[in-house]
Amino acid sequence: MAKRKKRKLEPPGEVKIGVYVCHCGHNIASVVDVERVREYASRLPGVVFARTNMFCCAEPGQAEIQEDISREGINRVLVAACSPRLHETTFRNAVKAGGLNPHFVEMANIREHCSWVHWQERERATEKACELVAMGVAKLRNAFPLEDRRVPVTRRAVVIGGGVSGLKAAFELANMGHPVTLVEKESQLGGKAVELWQNFDNGQPLRCLVEPMITAVSLNPRTRILTSSKVLNLKGFIGNFEVEIRNEKQSIVEKAGCIIVATGYDFFPPRGNPRYPYASLKRVLTTPELESLIRDNFEQRDGAYNESGSLRYSDGSKIKTVAFAQCVGSRESGDSCNRYCSRVCCLVTIKQSTILAKHFGCNVVVFHRDIRVLQKWHEDMYQEARRAGVVFIRAQLGDVRQDGDSLFIIAKNEVENGRLEYHVDMMVLSVGMVPARDSLELKDVLKIPLSDDGFFLESHPKLHPLETSMDGIFLAGACQGPKDFRESIVTGSGAAAKAQCILSKEELLLDGLVASIDTETCIGCGLCARECPYGVIEMVKVEEEVKGKARVITAACKGCGVCAGVCPTGAADTLGFHEESIMAQIEVALEKNAGEKILAFCCNWCSYAGADFAGVSRLEYPPSLRIIRVMCSGRVNERFILKAFELGAGRVLVAGCHPPGDCHYISGNISFKKRYPKIKKKLEKKGYNPDHFTLAWISATEGPQFQKLIQELDSGLRKGK
Amino acid sequence: MDRSSARIVLCECPGHHDTKKVHGIRGILAGHGIDCQCIRDFCSLEVFSRFVEEIKLKKYSALFIVGCGFELxxxxxxxxxxxESPGLDVTWENLGASSDDLEIAAKIIAWYNAVPISKSEVTEKKHFDKKVPRVLVIGGGVGGCQAALDLAEGGHEVVLVEKTLSLGGNMAKLDKTFPTLDCSICILGPRLVEVANHGNIELLTPAEVKVVRGSPGNYNVRVVVWPRFVDMTKCSGCGKCADVCPIVIPSEWNLGMKPVKAIHIxxxxxxxxxxxxxxxxxxExxxxxxxxxxxxxCLDDRPVEQELEVGAIVMATGAKPFSPVSYGAYGYGYIPAVITNMEFERLVCATGPTGGRLITPEGAPARTIAFIQCVGSRNERFNRYCSGYCCTASIKEAILALEHEAYGHITVFYNDIRTAGKGFEELYQRAIEKGVRFIKGIPSRIEEDPYTKQPIIHYYDMNEGKRGKLPVDLAVLAVGLVPDESGIDWELSTGPEVDEHGFYKEREKxxxxxxxxxxxxxxLGTCHGPxxxxxxxxxxxxxxxxxxxxxxxxEF
Known part of the structure; x- marks a missing residue:
């Protein structure tokens, strides 16, 4: 097979670059000879003129650039100033207002990466500044205009799950004026709130909480309710999903702009679990079973709270003594149980034990490990239970035996290691929450990940608790982790607000930094499709090809460039950080004294920011470093490394976010980590010293670590000579 | 009022409302010649739909519903x-376990006999008043910023008022966040920049809301923007001014542990x-x-007052850490090596006063560290409530301490370990695996060793059943959260209610x-509870x- 040539991305028209070198007051000018940099820049190929400015970012500086675009006819702008992380947006907006494509701006970071870290070596700092400008110009010469992606939005939401959080989300969205389709797998709405009896926060029956919600959602003209239905398939991307829903009668395809997952939880099943052999004994109930028992007892009294009477078991016998066992199925190691805390079981026990003690005159003992109540009014409920006569004991349950109609319990008291023995009429297992049965199925349909505990994984545990790694799919309620009704309702509204951010717009504007795959050179190996952290590359069948070709779903691409990093032929590329532009930067960076230089590829989110932080903190390191910014360490292709060593680079460094969790693109850093040993081997084969190639993890605050790393690399470089 | 178009409904709800009480009210009303209807399961879909159809058919104009009340x-x-029926005037009355049937009946009678038809027209008109589509968010911590962003992305204009010099609140001061130990400011920083650059968000800082007037949907708010003495539009944040300033003051942001200049960022x-x-x-x-x-x-900068018209107000004013000065037994304030958890966060943070070195006030490396939980929380003398965050925060800080001092001895004194959150229990287990010692029992007091100046912790280990003394390099008090003052003058009939602890009170829990x-x-956030x-x-x-x-x- 003849080797096919990649279609080269040709920058349009004649390149006319204007260079602006910023003094930044004395921040740059006191170290770097700005005038010399200007002069050097003006002689670079493609540069029409170079000017200096006291503050490029200020209004007059921006106005000058805009004027030059119209008067001098420049069509690319290089600003040699501070970090692009600080002011790239500012200058993009400025040239956009001046009539240029915003991606025709490049920044040479001669402040954080130069003047602030090399203030004792003015000569070398000026040299470095010149080269940084030349690298920027080289990148600009290879730049081409990127268009923001405009994606029309289908203004409808699909809510999966009709429990309280799903109902709340649907209710709020309908109130905000959006059509909503609510999909419920059961034949009725309401979820767990229908099964259970009373809410522990306000002591109200859960029916009173959920019935008005069901009624209001059902009667709203904007809602469409599909009960006994399941989501079978999902196509599309943010703003343009197609959800296939099926029930017994029909199969429906609903178009939606976003999806809210509110599939809730199930109770941990203790029966049949080897850890809880006593769960199947007579008169051993779980907390939800006790809930219905209490409800039945109350309904026999016609709802009157104040009358007292004894609790009657389902067979009619009276219950006088009750023991509760906490953490059933939670906070245990081993396969048959869950490691996590289920968060609500303590409160359920407090509520139920208080009712038993107050209204039924029972003697209640609770065996627990820690009592976990977190809301401001919960501690008072705990105290109220104790005042009502409930005995709380930190103890480990030993053995439970049937003793006629009653149960014999042996436990070990954790406080002072005493042995406890109890005869009780009934035992209650406070069972935890487990992910809903069908979440595994749904995970495959929606392609959203689960966390270790089996609940759906949020995009970030602190700042994006409602989002998933898939744009446009949000989480509400206990499907993300154990939650009580209050929190489920709050997250239900929260997910509705997230949906509103999409549905309030006619179209979405996504930036143009996306992957593109050249079908000519794609060999169909499928590596990119496997490595893509978002799963937005699909292999499509092409008639004459055996393996098919990769295709990017552009609207869903986040532009990390992992696909371009792994692509063996260079068919996959990322716009804005494409191969030619990076190669051009490598060539310029290593043009002079390559053997004395450290060439670094730093990811935009952590390592580049860490280098910026070293600058802000004025942490000095040797000026032999040249940084090429990439969006993610996963974008770095082995060809860049080989090219750098071919050109004689002294050291090559790839720096990214700390694995596993820090990566902005889920797993781009891990993708590169996997490739790292292979690249080392390849270097060795080609006759380069593999120890000259380093991989490091630098977070955005690790300025001192970054400084140390560069110092070590530089001293190694000198000693190696 | 046209009595034929008014209707009274009593909800009969076995298991919730006392049936006897419902029938009692019905009897009282009948005695006054007022007819009412008892409906079973009023809120259920089936019954309520039928009811709505009936209202439309018979064209009722006023409705009095006794049941779960407005909240539920x-x-x-x-x-x-x-x-369904836009002109309808609906009144809700809550029939709770504690409510008096005579009182409810009296209200219904007054309503039935005295309300003229013109009043229902007025209510209707007021309800359809146009609401100002702009929202005021008070407080620029992580919660306020998130709310502002979500509202702005939803297409609303937002005014964000922050009283300190920068957005970020307490989260910006943290070193790492649990359970993932992410760098706090690294994840928060970009979010703050996003807020400042969003076209729909107007940021006022340092500013405070002084007065709120008006009515729901049309609040009139007076905001004071305090002077910075530096022109926001001109300053580039280069920091030159701080280099020459001769006045050194303690950095409030670093909790007084780091010097800054009088002019500073x-x-x-x-x-x-x-x-x-x-x-x-x-x-000067x-x-x-x-x-x-x-x-x-500009040294002659002055406070500027602004009047804002907003439709809704979001309180995201946060809470402040409990001050352990009043907790005398722990010696905070006079034993230098007794610090709060927030001070510990600054101490281990790379941008903190020691550049991230974990040292005692004497300058020696801190190797034995004890964390004391529930300082000011779950305590009848100070705050009865649990502050919720401190257990997991201390576990995180214990792990951070071990990252700084790999061979350190870390002890946590606790009451209950409340790691109830996603990934929190796993973090607790990780700390145990790393060798952090957890002792059940809150220490009674801390005294200072007169020679070594080390704090000595006196405790009772409940599991072992014995007393003990533990000399440590640093004692970290896990202080809870207490409500903060908002300083807003609500020129309305009432301000937002606060609960017994001083946190804002929810309309319904x-x-x-x-x-x-x-x-x-x-x-939102800690202003209505930790x-x-x-x-x-x-x-x-x-x-x-x-x-x-x-x-x-x-729109309805």
Whole structure:
């Protein structure tokens, strides 16, 4: 097979670059000879003129650039100033207002990466500044205009799950004026709130909480309710999903702009679990079973709270003594149980034990490990239970035996290691929450990940608790982790607000930094499709090809460039950080004294920011470093490394976010980590010293670590000579 | 009123309302010649739909519903009723376990006999008043910022008022966040920049809300923007001024542990990244004025008052850490090596006073560290409530301490370990595996060793059943959260209610935990009770939905 040539991305028209070198007051000018940099820049190929400015970012500086675009006819702008992380947006907006494509701006970071870290070596700092400008110009010469992606939005939401959080989300969205389709797998709405009896926060029956919600959602003209239905398939991307829903009668395809997952939880099943052999004994109930028992007892009294009477078991016998066992199925190691805390079981026990003690005159003992109540009014409920006569004991349950109609319990008291023995009429297992049965199925349909505990994984545990790694799919309620009704309702509204951010717009504007795959050179190996952290590359069948070709779903691409990093032929590329532009930067960076230089590829989110932080903190390191910014360490292709060593680079460094969790693109850093040993081997084969190639993890605050790393690399470089 | 078009409904709800009471009210009303209807399961779909059909058919204009009250059923069903029959005047009355049937009956009679028809027209008109589509968010912590962003992305204009010099709140001061040990400011910083750059968000800082007037949907708010003494539009955040300033003061942001100049930028990642002068300490030497290349310093800056018209108000004013000074037994304030958990966060942070070195006030490395839980929380003398975040925070800090001092001895004294959150229990287990010692029992007191100056912790280990003394290099008090003063003058009939602890009080604990008793005023985050970042961020989005839903109500 003849080797096919990649279609080269040709920058349009004649390149006319204007260079602006910023003094930044004395921040740059006191170290770097700005005038010399200007002069050097003006002689670079493609540069029409170079000017200096006291503050490029200020209004007059921006106005000058805009004027030059119209008067001098420049069509690319290089600003040699501070970090692009600080002011790239500012200058993009400025040239956009001046009539240029915003991606025709490049920044040479001669402040954080130069003047602030090399203030004792003015000569070398000026040299470095010149080269940084030349690298920027080289990148600009290879730049081409990127268009923001405009994606029309289908203004409808699909809510999966009709429990309280799903109902709340649907209710709020309908109130905000959006059509909503609510999909419920059961034949009725309401979820767990229908099964259970009373809410522990306000002591109200859960029916009173959920019935008005069901009624209001059902009667709203904007809602469409599909009960006994399941989501079978999902196509599309943010703003343009197609959800296939099926029930017994029909199969429906609903178009939606976003999806809210509110599939809730199930109770941990203790029966049949080897850890809880006593769960199947007579008169051993779980907390939800006790809930219905209490409800039945109350309904026999016609709802009157104040009358007292004894609790009657389902067979009619009276219950006088009750023991509760906490953490059933939670906070245990081993396969048959869950490691996590289920968060609500303590409160359920407090509520139920208080009712038993107050209204039924029972003697209640609770065996627990820690009592976990977190809301401001919960501690008072705990105290109220104790005042009502409930005995709380930190103890480990030993053995439970049937003793006629009653149960014999042996436990070990954790406080002072005493042995406890109890005869009780009934035992209650406070069972935890487990992910809903069908979440595994749904995970495959929606392609959203689960966390270790089996609940759906949020995009970030602190700042994006409602989002998933898939744009446009949000989480509400206990499907993300154990939650009580209050929190489920709050997250239900929260997910509705997230949906509103999409549905309030006619179209979405996504930036143009996306992957593109050249079908000519794609060999169909499928590596990119496997490595893509978002799963937005699909292999499509092409008639004459055996393996098919990769295709990017552009609207869903986040532009990390992992696909371009792994692509063996260079068919996959990322716009804005494409191969030619990076190669051009490598060539310029290593043009002079390559053997004395450290060439670094730093990811935009952590390592580049860490280098910026070293600058802000004025942490000095040797000026032999040249940084090429990439969006993610996963974008770095082995060809860049080989090219750098071919050109004689002294050291090559790839720096990214700390694995596993820090990566902005889920797993781009891990993708590169996997490739790292292979690249080392390849270097060795080609006759380069593999120890000259380093991989490091630098977070955005690790300025001192970054400084140390560069110092070590530089001293190694000198000693190696 | 036209009595034929008024209707009274009593909800009969076995298991919830006392049936005897419902029938009692019916009897009293009958005695006054007023007819009413008892409906079973009024809120259920089937019954309520039939009821709505009947209302439309018979063209009722006024309705008195005795049942779960507005908080539970009314908000949901009320909206539905208004939608189905727009002119309807609905009154809700709660029939709780404690309510008096005579009192409820009296209210119904007064309503039935005295309300003229013109009043229902007035209510109707008021309800359809246009609401101002702009939202005021008070507080620029992580919650306020998230709410502002979600509202702005939803297409609403937002005014964000922050009283300190920079956005970020308490989260910006943390070193790492649990359970993932992410760098706090690294994840928060970009979010703050996003807020400052968003076209729909107007940021006022340092500013405070002084007075709130008006009515739901049309609040009139007076805001004071305090002077920075530096022109925001000119300053570039270069930091030159701080280099020449001769006055050194303690950095409030670093909890007084680090020196700064009287003119300074709050912290490296501050948003907005602009200098400000702490005027109390300024000697007006005007050195900064001379050195500033952009003439940004203006020493005669004055407070500016602004009047804002907003439709809804979101309170995200946060809480403050409990001050352990009043907790005398632990010696905070006179034993230097007894510090709070917030001070510990600054100490281990790379941008903190020691550059991230974990040292004692004497300068020696801190190797034995003890964390004392529940300081000020779950305590009848101070605060009865649990502050929720401190257990997991201390476990995180224990792990951080081990990252700094690999062979350190870390002890946590606790009451209950309350790691109830996603990934929290796993973090607890990780700490145990790493060798952090957990002792059940809150220490009684801390005294200072007169020779070594080490704090000595006196405790009772409940599991072992014995007393002990533990000398440590650092004793860290895990202080809880207490309510902060908002300083707002509510020139309305009432301000938002606060509970017995001083936190804002929810309208209803489960269904309306983000709403205040005032229509159009919402809460999020720690200003209505202690909670962690995750919950605050979730609530911020929740509030964004509630606010938009409130502002959109006019469409019905």
């Amino acid at each position: 059923a009314g908000d949901y069903l009320g909206k539905t009723l208004k939608m 709050n912290f490296e990642q501050a948003v907005p990244l602009r200098s400000a002068i702490t005027k109390e300490f300024c000697v 030497c005007r050195l900064c004025e001379r050195v500033c290349e952009r003439d940004a310093v 489960t269904l309306h935990s983000l709403k205040s008793n005032l229509e159009g005023v919402f809460f 909670r962690d970042i995750t919950q605050t961020v979730g609530e911020a989005s929740g509030v964004a939905a509630e606010v938009q839903s409130f502002l959109n109500e006019k």
